[in-house]
Amino acid sequence: MCGYISAAECVYVCAPACRAPSAMPVTSQLLRALPRSKVLASSLLPCQQHQSQFGPVAHLPASRQSSHMWQRRQPSRSYQTSSVLHSYILTPPQVNSILKANEYSFKVPEFDGKNVSSVMGFESNQLPANAPIEDRRSAATCLQTRGMLLGVFDGHAGCACAQGLSERLFYYIAVSLLPHDTLCELEAAVEAGRALSPILQWHKHPNDYFSREAQRLYFNSLRTYWQELIDLTSPGDVPDTREALLNAFKRLDNDISLEAQVGDPNAFLHYWVLRVAFSGATACVAHIDGPDLFIANAGDARAVLGVQEEDGSFSAHTLSNDHNAQNESEVARIRSEHPPSERKTVIRQERLLGLLMPFRAFGDVKFKWSIELQKRVLESGPDQLHENEHTKFIPPNYHTPPYLTAEPEITYHKLRPQDRFLVIGSDGLWETLHRQEVIRIVGEYLTGVHQHQPLKVGGYRVTLGQMQGLLEERKARASSAFEDQNAATHLMRHAVGNNEFGTVDHERLSKMLSLPEELARMYRDDITIIITQFNPHVIGAQRQEGQS
Numbered sequence: 001m002c003g004y005i006s007a008a009e010c011v012y013v014c015a016p017a018c019r020a021p022s023a024m025p026v027t028s029q030l031l032r033a034l035p036r037s038k039v040l041a042s043s044l045l046p047c048q049q050h051q052s053q054f055g056p057v058a059h060l061p062a063s064r065q066s067s068h069m070w071q072r073r074q075p076s077r078s079y080q081t082s083s084v085l086h087s088y089i090l091t092p093p094q095v096n097s098i099l100k101a102n103e104y105s106f107k108v109p110e111f112d113g114k115n116v117s118s119v120m121g122f123e124s125n126q127l128p129a130n131a132p133i134e135d136r137r138s139a140a141t142c143l144q145t146r147g148m149l150l151g152v153f154d155g156h157a158g159c160a161c162a163q164g165l166s167e168r169l170f171y172y173i174a175v176s177l178l179p180h181d182t183l184c185e186l187e188a189a190v191e192a193g194r195a196l197s198p199i200l201q202w203h204k205h206p207n208d209y210f211s212r213e214a215q216r217l218y219f220n221s222l223r224t225y226w227q228e229l230i231d232l233t234s235p236g237d238v239p240d241t242r243e244a245l246l247n248a249f250k251r252l253d254n255d256i257s258l259e260a261q262v263g264d265p266n267a268f269l270h271y272w273v274l275r276v277a278f279s280g281a282t283a284c285v286a287h288i289d290g291p292d293l294f295i296a297n298a299g300d301a302r303a304v305l306g307v308q309e310e311d312g313s314f315s316a317h318t319l320s321n322d323h324n325a326q327n328e329s330e331v332a333r334i335r336s337e338h339p340p341s342e343r344k345t346v347i348r349q350e351r352l353l354g355l356l357m358p359f360r361a362f363g364d365v366k367f368k369w370s371i372e373l374q375k376r377v378l379e380s381g382p383d384q385l386h387e388n389e390h391t392k393f394i395p396p397n398y399h400t401p402p403y404l405t406a407e408p409e410i411t412y413h414k415l416r417p418q419d420r421f422l423v424i425g426s427d428g429l430w431e432t433l434h435r436q437e438v439i440r441i442v443g444e445y446l447t448g449v450h451q452h453q454p455l456k457v458g459g460y461r462v463t464l465g466q467m468q469g470l471l472e473e474r475k476a477r478a479s480s481a482f483e484d485q486n487a488a489t490h491l492m493r494h495a496v497g498n499n500e501f502g503t504v505d506h507e508r509l510s511k512m513l514s515l516p517e518e519l520a521r522m523y524r525d526d527i528t529i530i531i532t533q534f535n536p537h538v539i540g541a542q543r544q545e546g547q548s
Helices: 008-012 026-032 062-068 092-099 160-176 180-192 212-232 241-262 267-278 328-336 371-379 435-447 464-479 487-497 506-513 517-523 536-547
Strands: 104-107 119-127 135-142 148-156 200-202 280-289 292-298 302-308 314-318 409-414 419-425 527-534
Touching (some): 092 119, 092 487, 092 506, 119 135, 119 487, 135 160, 135 527, 148 419, 148 527, 160 200, 160 212, 160 267, 212 241, 212 267, 241 280, 241 292, 241 371, 241 409, 280 302, 280 419, 302 435, 314 435, 419 435, 419 536, 435 487, 487 527
Antiparallel strands (some): 104 119, 119 527, 135 148, 148 280, 280 292, 302 314, 419 527
């Protein structure tokens, strides 16, 4: 039963063939998830992205303000420090070992028991920069309805909120998609103490942690949600997918907030629910059912479709919008929700209240609760929480909360035969590669066809000898393109190792992967990638059936 509570609660477990394995204890993750000092070294150009999601904090002691001083999109400069960066040249097998440590793949059976699937399978991978990694990923098949769920969760101020989302959000979505009669059957079984069939079959990597300690709490909150759905629906009602995704996101964020306010008699769980609520996470989730693709996004992770053109090349079709200061409609939305007197303060230095980069996120109650509620909850909280500096300060110009929402922006796309794959990635991927380059790399990997473009050197002055070397390198890269057995790993190799000419530089890749923990976050973010491959023949047949 995967360590769950009772037979009646086994609705909250994965299918037997996909048991959640053990992993690093939550306690060790929590102890390591505290903010740490940041040091810049000058032998590599640092990432222009701030190493945390939070900007300068005037309320922090001067000794800690340095960890919040670097803003997004700063011009590249050389930073001189007294620390010395000791880089090591890793061998190719060592590089492969690091890149492949978290890779995972899943192939959908040709006939999944209910219908021929439009999804052939997916491949995913993660590469940490934070210690521990603050990104999470999830993938599951809906067992009592139809379709597959895939999601990337990008945490900030710790990994706790992203961890909670990775375990809970898909259950909220699956329950939201259940018809009234099935919800009634669930409740009747729990009342009678009967075992329930699982509603999700999880597809997990052995390193994907599952917090067994919180399962009873999570189940009770989920049960309260489906009880309310029973009261709000009628027999024969068919759930709408768009509405189900919207309600699931908003309800889980509400439950995260409520659980933190109520607390728990168990000291560990009390600390855990507060850590989840005071940290934060963005979420980008795909629900795929036949030719129907829904993307629910809150934050700055991104979903991009790979479309194969008639000439065999691939083009990028973006299915989500980033919720940050570069999105003018998001800026207008936030300003419209607060008085004109806050127009200049609600967004400062491209951050919410000058602090938070994503404009939509789960958790982050410091941007949602009143000051009075924050103080009351913290005063009654455990001492460990007070050691986290993020919980000690009130955001500046904090007058009319909430300033932040987890309400997703939902996009629908009807799949076509030329839609070959979907890439969902945390912002650590999109900061290093343009979306068109991501789609080209993945498309060429999946098809084995390399669309060679004229070699570009981007304004660099190169000799004929250097040009010959670049051409030879490209030839060698084409012959060894299939050293990766996982598309996400292949893309990650490019994201970390690409040089200014757009080719993988082993020396650069080695240096980036050998950076010590305290420096890695200065040069890149955590990277999480899920690549889902579609079956064009099935999609074509399903579209014809829908039109007939």
